[in-house]
Amino acid sequence: MRQSLLPALLAALITLTVACGGGTPAQQDGGAAPEALITLDGSSTVFPIAEAVAEEYGKAHPDVRTPTVGISGTGGGFQKFCRGETDISNASRPIRPAEIEACKTAGIAYIEIPIAYDGLAIVVNPKNTWATTITVAELKTLWAPEAQGKVMRWNQVRASWPNRDIRLFGAGVDSGTYDYFTEATVGKEGASRGDFTSSEDDNVIVQGVSSDELALGFLPLAYVESNRERLKLVPVEDGKPDNGAGPITPSAETVRNGTYQPLSRPLFVYVSRKAADRPEVQTFVEMFFSRTDLIQEVGYIELTPQIYDMARKHFADRRTGTAFGEGGSQVGMTLEALLAREQ
Amino acid sequence: MKRFEFLIEWALFLCALLSIGTTAGIILVLAVETFAFLREVPITDFLFGTEWTPLFATPSFGVLPLVSGTVLVSAIAMLVALPCGLLSAIYLSEYADHRVRRMIKPILEILAGVPTVVYGYFALLFVTPLLQRLLPDLAGFNALGPGIVMGIMILPLVSSLSEDAMQAVPRSLREGSYALGATKMQTSLRVVLPAAFSGITAACILAASRAVGETMIVAIAAGQQPRLTWNPTLPVETMTAYIVQVSLGDTPQGTLEYRTIFAVGMLLFTGTFLLNLVSAWLRERFREEYA
Numbered sequence: 001m002r003q004s005l006l007p008a009l010l011a012a013l014i015t016l017t018v019a020c021g022g023g024t025p026a027q028q029d030g031g032a033a034p035e036a037l038i039t040l041d042g043s044s045t046v047f048p049i050a051e052a053v054a055e056e057y058g059k060a061h062p063d064v065r066t067p068t069v070g071i072s073g074t075g076g077g078f079q080k081f082c083r084g085e086t087d088i089s090n091a092s093r094p095i096r097p098a099e100i101e102a103c104k105t106a107g108i109a110y111i112e113i114p115i116a117y118d119g120l121a122i123v124v125n126p127k128n129t130w131a132t133t134i135t136v137a138e139l140k141t142l143w144a145p146e147a148q149g150k151v152m153r154w155n156q157v158r159a160s161w162p163n164r165d166i167r168l169f170g171a172g173v174d175s176g177t178y179d180y181f182t183e184a185t186v187g188k189e190g191a192s193r194g195d196f197t198s199s200e201d202d203n204v205i206v207q208g209v210s211s212d213e214l215a216l217g218f219l220p221l222a223y224v225e226s227n228r229e230r231l232k233l234v235p236v237e238d239g240k241p242d243n244g245a246g247p248i249t250p251s252a253e254t255v256r257n258g259t260y261q262p263l264s265r266p267l268f269v270y271v272s273r274k275a276a277d278r279p280e281v282q283t284f285v286e287m288f289f290s291r292t293d294l295i296q297e298v299g300y301i302e303l304t305p306q307i308y309d310m311a312r313k314h315f316a317d318r319r320t321g322t323a324f325g326e327g328g329s330q331v332g333m334t335l336e337a338l339l340a341r342e343q
Numbered sequence: 344m345k346r347f348e349f350l351i352e353w354a355l356f357l358c359a360l361l362s363i364g365t366t367a368g369i370i371l372v373l374a375v376e377t378f379a380f381l382r383e384v385p386i387t388d389f390l391f392g393t394e395w396t397p398l399f400a401t402p403s404f405g406v407l408p409l410v411s412g413t414v415l416v417s418a419i420a421m422l423v424a425l426p427c428g429l430l431s432a433i434y435l436s437e438y439a440d441h442r443v444r445r446m447i448k449p450i451l452e453i454l455a456g457v458p459t460v461v462y463g464y465f466a467l468l469f470v471t472p473l474l475q476r477l478l479p480d481l482a483g484f485n486a487l488g489p490g491i492v493m494g495i496m497i498l499p500l501v502s503s504l505s506e507d508a509m510q511a512v513p514r515s516l517r518e519g520s521y522a523l524g525a526t527k528m529q530t531s532l533r534v535v536l537p538a539a540f541s542g543i544t545a546a547c548i549l550a551a552s553r554a555v556g557e558t559m560i561v562a563i564a565a566g567q568q569p570r571l572t573w574n575p576t577l578p579v580e581t582m583t584a585y586i587v588q589v590s591l592g593d594t595p596q597g598t599l600e601y602r603t604i605f606a607v608g609m610l611l612f613t614g615t616f617l618l619n620l621v622s623a624w625l626r627e628r629f630r631e632e633y634a
Contacts, residue, residue, distance in 0.1 A: 145400075145401065165480075167482055167577075167578070172398075172588075173398040173399055174398070174594060190399075190400040191400050191401075192399070192400075194394070194396030194399045194401075194403075195396075195568065195570065196568060197484065197566050197567050197568040197578055198398075198567065198568075199567050199588065200588070200591055201591065204567065207467065207483060207484075208482075208483050208484050208566065208578070209483075210483070211471065211472070211475075211482075211483025211484075212482045212483040212484075213479075214480075214482070215482075215483070
């Protein structure tokens with residue numbers, strides 16, 4: 001054992017010399033080369049954005065290792081984050097009280113940054129003439145676990161709809177989209193009927209709904225945008241007049257102004273306070289604010305410029321903690337409201 | 344020289360061992376994971392349950408909807424492949440001119456060379472919309488379209504193997520039949536066909552086992568909804584399509600959900616294996632020996 005130590009030490013010394021001597025300023029400030037790697041983990045919903053930003057960052061800084069992005073889910077991501085294993089945690093909901101506690105115990109402070117909106121759309125076949133609106137209560141009737149094998153026809157959802165079969169399509173059970181849909185309609189995350197076509201591949205849902213007059217499905221809103229002629233959007237009525245009266249058609253506009261509720265939500269990244277001092281992390285995080293074209297590209301909705309400005313300011317001020325007092329998934333919250341509350 | 348022979352013998356033996364070893368490995372992996380699965384889910388629930396929702400919050404592990412989906416699609420495929428395949432085999436073997444046969448047979452066999460993913464999209468984007476004109480209530484994903492396309496896919500298997508079996512019937516039998524005054528049709532159906540029965544049955548069962556194991560067509564075009572039904576116009580999910588679906592998602596390794604695919608795989612393997620055994624047995628049992 002003792003004998004093998006010397007060559008290893010020598011090797012480490014050489015690596016260090018090379019890294020410091022030939023390295024870029026970013027690497028020198030960040031210390032030894034391995035530390036320069038930015039690690040992200042968390043929500044699969046946020047993953048496409050984080051991955052796109054990481055790729056662009058890697059292209060712009062070829063001398064630095066491209067950040068790694070894991071998919072452990074929002075909860076799994078926070079577990080690692082609060083153990084200090086990752087620099088940035090991707091989240092499709094605000095941090096929960098238990099997670100706040102865990103981070104506090106471990107002495108991990110974090111900066112909360114909203115990066116985009118995620119919207120869900122209810123879609124039917126273009127030939128469907130009757131489903132012109134749907135209420136959240138009707139969605140619950142249709143998708144609740146009790147509906148399995150019972151609510152099988154359109155007129156069971158609304159009496160004026162035809163007495164014909166209804167065929168359901170939805171996101172796969174492992175996806176964040178499914179979690180949020182069940183949370184927002186049925187009221188419990190992960191609780192739904194089991195007798196629908198559930199696919200991780202959104203194209204299957206598009207194909208299924210666009211080729212079946214009797215189909216109804218839910219999809220990420222951005223996915224509908226690129227299949228506009230093949231699907232028909234159903235405006236959703238949440239029964240709360242204070243955030244826009246009547247049924248609201250989903251669009252980037254109605255998601256941003258918070259009237260398309262409850263099927264839209266903000267997405268976040270949480271940056272560790274310690275990592276925020278590293279210049280490469282600062283450059284990386286800045287790209288979330290400046291490269292908003294990437295957000296559209298991977299199928300999400302950009303925030304308003306004011307919110308990006310606010311987030312940028314929070315990050316520059318190293319403002320730690322969460323703006324969401326209660327924490328966890330909150331259906332029907334808008335970032336504007338939060339902004340107002342903060343000022 | 345002797346040593347060289349010895350080396351070659353060993354190399355040949357190792358080649359044979361490789362495929363046997365692979366089979367044994369597959370069976371072992373399937374068995375181990377299935378055993379782990381069955382420790383958590385009683386085998387009666389698995390085999391006789393009528394609801395298959397292993398990934399949901401309240402999971403049930405009844406495999407019957409997947410079995411019914413598989414049987415339904417395969418049955419439709421066989422309904423297409425058997426008559427068409429058998430009739431074309433009779434034509435090719437008994438009626439077709441030598442030159443015609445030499446041209447048609449390879450063309451028919453091209454069908455078997457089309458990648459199944461192409462067949463899948465053919466079913467989804469061509470056959471199903473065509474059928475929807477006849478049956479307006481047909482769902483976009485259904486058992487009928489992929490069933491028919493799968494029938495077309497296994498047709499060459501049926502016709503080619505059946506034709507081989509009929510060709511193997513000795514000429515003297517046909518000549519004897521003609522000498523008794525039988526027509527061509529009578530000779531084909533009452534002499535040649537029964538004489539080639541074992542080979543034809545074996546071909547059909549092989550085709551059935553191919554249909555049961557077919558993955559890509561059903562994964563693309565049949566939908567992904569486990570449903571216990573015999574209605575071919577609705578979306579169904581076969582055992583193979585379920586395995587594909589889980590493999591594509593991000594189900595964590597080593598969980599019960601993950602093991603379901605091995606349990607389903609084991610059932611599928613057992614099914615096709617039994618079919619192949621029956622096919623081999625039939626071939627032996629009903630073989631007509633002509634010296």
